[in-house]
Amino acid sequence: MIRLGSSKVVVTEVSVLSSLGCTPDELVSALRSQTRGLTAEHRFHAHTRGVLGVVPSHIYEGASARLGQADVAGLRAITHCLDSLASRSGVFERYAPERIGLYLGTSNSGVDSLLEDGKWRLADALEQALRTLFPLRGPSFTFCTACSSAAHAIAQGAFAVAAGEADAAIVGGIDLLNPMAVCGFEALQILDSQSCRPFHHSRAGINLGEGGALLLLERASAFSARGRVLGSVAGYGCSSDAHHITHPDPSGVGMRLSMERALRDAGIKPTDVNYINAHGTGTRANDAAEALAIAGLFGVSVPVSSTKGLHGHLLGSAGALEAVVSLLALRESMVWAGASLEDETYEPGVCIPRVPSKSLMRYVVSNSFGFGGNNVSLVFGSSGEVERAL
Amino acid sequence: MHSDAPMAANRPLRVVSNAACVLELSTPLSFSHPLSRRMTPLQKVLLEVAHRVEARAPELFARFVREGGCSLYFATALGELSSNLGMLEALRREELPLSPTAFQHSVHNCPVGYLSILMGLKNPIVTLCGGLDAAHKALTLGVADARRSARFSASGHASVFVLAADELREDASASGHLARAEALLLETCSEEDVEKSSDEVFLTGDVFLPSGGRNDAATPQWAWPWILGPDSGILPESVSRPGNGVFPRASETRWIFRK
Numbered sequence: 001m002i003r004l005g006s007s008k009v010v011v012t013e014v015s016v017l018s019s020l021g022c023t024p025d026e027l028v029s030a031l032r033s034q035t036r037g038l039t040a041e042h043r044f045h046a047h048t049r050g051v052l053g054v055v056p057s058h059i060y061e062g063a064s065a066r067l068g069q070a071d072v073a074g075l076r077a078i079t080h081c082l083d084s085l086a087s088r089s090g091v092f093e094r095y096a097p098e099r100i101g102l103y104l105g106t107s108n109s110g111v112d113s114l115l116e117d118g119k120w121r122l123a124d125a126l127e128q129a130l131r132t133l134f135p136l137r138g139p140s141f142t143f144c145t146a147c148s149s150a151a152h153a154i155a156q157g158a159f160a161v162a163a164g165e166a167d168a169a170i171v172g173g174i175d176l177l178n179p180m181a182v183c184g185f186e187a188l189q190i191l192d193s194q195s196c197r198p199f200h201h202s203r204a205g206i207n208l209g210e211g212g213a214l215l216l217l218e219r220a221s222a223f224s225a226r227g228r229v230l231g232s233v234a235g236y237g238c239s240s241d242a243h244h245i246t247h248p249d250p251s252g253v254g255m256r257l258s259m260e261r262a263l264r265d266a267g268i269k270p271t272d273v274n275y276i277n278a279h280g281t282g283t284r285a286n287d288a289a290e291a292l293a294i295a296g297l298f299g300v301s302v303p304v305s306s307t308k309g310l311h312g313h314l315l316g317s318a319g320a321l322e323a324v325v326s327l328l329a330l331r332e333s334m335v336w337a338g339a340s341l342e343d344e345t346y347e348p349g350v351c352i353p354r355v356p357s358k359s360l361m362r363y364v365v366s367n368s369f370g371f372g373g374n375n376v377s378l379v380f381g382s383s384g385e386v387e388r389a390l
Numbered sequence: 391m392h393s394d395a396p397m398a399a400n401r402p403l404r405v406v407s408n409a410a411c412v413l414e415l416s417t418p419l420s421f422s423h424p425l426s427r428r429m430t431p432l433q434k435v436l437l438e439v440a441h442r443v444e445a446r447a448p449e450l451f452a453r454f455v456r457e458g459g460c461s462l463y464f465a466t467a468l469g470e471l472s473s474n475l476g477m478l479e480a481l482r483r484e485e486l487p488l489s490p491t492a493f494q495h496s497v498h499n500c501p502v503g504y505l506s507i508l509m510g511l512k513n514p515i516v517t518l519c520g521g522l523d524a525a526h527k528a529l530t531l532g533v534a535d536a537r538r539s540a541r542f543s544a545s546g547h548a549s550v551f552v553l554a555a556d557e558l559r560e561d562a563s564a565s566g567h568l569a570r571a572e573a574l575l576l577e578t579c580s581e582e583d584v585e586k587s588s589d590e591v592f593l594t595g596d597v598f599l600p601s602g603g604r605n606d607a608a609t610p611q612w613a614w615p616w617i618l619g620p621d622s623g624i625l626p627e628s629v630s631r632p633g634n635g636v637f638p639r640a641s642e643t644r645w646i647f648r649k
Binding site for chain 1: 467477481486494500518519521522527534542
């Protein structure tokens with residue numbers, strides 16, 4: 001496995017789309033105030049009585065002549081994000097098209113309109129459409145591992161930049177909710193009709209969310225050119241539970257292996273980590289297993305929180321939004337907390353902060369654990385760590 | 391505009407073992423498991439090729455995959471197509487709730503998830519929707535992974551297990567074919583290994599980097615992009631595969647399989 005820790009791949013720009021906000025500053029403000037973006041006012045009333053984290057409708061509504069025959073809601077949303085990322089970073093002016101990679105994660109892209117006019121819309125439809133709308137001629141891939149999809153996309157994009165297969169990579173993902181996803185999770189009976197409470201003793205399931213994020217990855221030499229970076233992609237770990245197609249291994253062994261591999265790839269110890277942004281879905285199974293895994297590897301010294309109680313579970317793009325949450329924790333020197341709850345009884349063995357707090361931040365671990373027992377952990381390093389290493 | 395990075399070394403890889411399968415109703419399976427009774431054709435065909443790869447090189451499969459923990463790269467263009475179409479139809483008819491089993495099967499990595507469960511593999515597994523180029527994209531990423539991993543390993547050696555599978559639509563096949571899959575177990579080697587060998591298959595050449603845009607969806611008549619193909623065995627002579635017509639420009643493909 002490649003050593004990302006020695007490769008200095010940095011994140012120089014991000015764009016976000018979520019129920020907490022559509023800019024990094026809006027997201028920071030919501031995280032600081034523990035604002036919940038979940039609402040019962042959404043477009044899926046016919047399918048669920050629960051709360052969802054939905055994005056502003058103006059992002060994806062309305063026809064777009066620019067998108068032509070590929071005009072679908074998901075493409076409008078991701079195009080909005082990429083336009084924002086490109087205008088702030090100048091990526092298309094600074095790099096040749098064949099030297100920019102595109103690595104996306106999705107769980108349901110295209111599924112809601114699989115068969116149209118005798119042709120199939122494939123899950124890589126967004127990737128292919130972006131390649132025609134933007135000067136993107138480098139390597140491009142779409143990853144579909146359910147809830148760990150975007151985390152894989154970030155890692156693979158980082159590998160490509162580190163190895164010289166691309167000079168820059170646009171990574172992440174945007175997933176919009178659709179009836180099949182909402183009804184599917186209803187059928188699994190793991191949705192919480194109230195706001196979810198990750199790691200809490202009374203947790204009752206997931207709140208779905210939509211949106212995601214795009215990140216621009218470059219080599220660390222870009223630091224001097226840009227003057228600032230958000231942080232680095234310092235490590236990647238992946239494992240398989242080999243246990244059950246939807247339920248995690250209750251022992252947390254696979255999840256722990258994922259985090260161990262990420263730390264090894266980053267070349268750091270558990271004591272070097274200042275905050276863990278957990279997968280923390282709010283289901284009894286995931287949170288129990290993840291708490292065991294974290295406690296076994298880190299003990300109770302590292303604060304752990306899941307922000308899904310604020311923005312919902314974004315499925316395939318969860319890893320992207322939560323990567324940005326992790327990077328913003330590094331930028332702001334803040335340990336984020338989940339939603340504020342009156343009863344503060346959580347899963348034993350893990351340190352769950354009640355409120356966001358200032359902290360020295362060097363490394364953050366972000367977990368994404370998907371159906372099929374696919375576990376991915378990413379380590380992000382602070383801008384200060386990048387500067388020290390240069 | 392600039393490009394200041396070193397290119398990845400283009401080490402050759404040896405095809406340790408490979409298998410391809412077109413699953414029919416009558417195809418005998420080389421594996422048996424209580425779960426297999428309820429598995430979809432896509433899940434069965436992927437398990438079948440994986441078991442065939444292991445059967446053809448059991449010691450190396452154990453060393454590289456089971457004990458060595460190499461990464462698996464799996465691609466499917468259409469995923470569990472029948473399950474997804476069935477659920478969309480149920481939604482259209484407002485027949486709720488949906489089948490929880492069908493929804494579990496709707497994720498693209500479900501087939502390889504079952505593979506990891508039934509074969510007890512805790513390896514890193516990456517699943518791509520490769521679109522029309524599914525198998526080739528899995529091969530591209532898998533080869534890149536192996537070449538990068540070899541640079542950082544103490545032995546200078548790495549391996550990777552590449553798989554691809556897709557369901558066949560009823561209207562695309564009148565012959566009873568249900569699904570197809572291909573799998574290759576690859577290990578890095580040296581140019582010297584390639585020169586000294588007379589009867590093995592090697593993969594040399596550049597990593598494929600698609601540079602053309604494409605914005606059309608697949609048609610049912612789409613030809614699945616085999617890598618070596620179902621009856622390839624050992625290639626009889628050095629061949630350069632220029633592309634199979636799926637890529638925008640045939641000359642983009644630069645895989646070279648040589649004996």
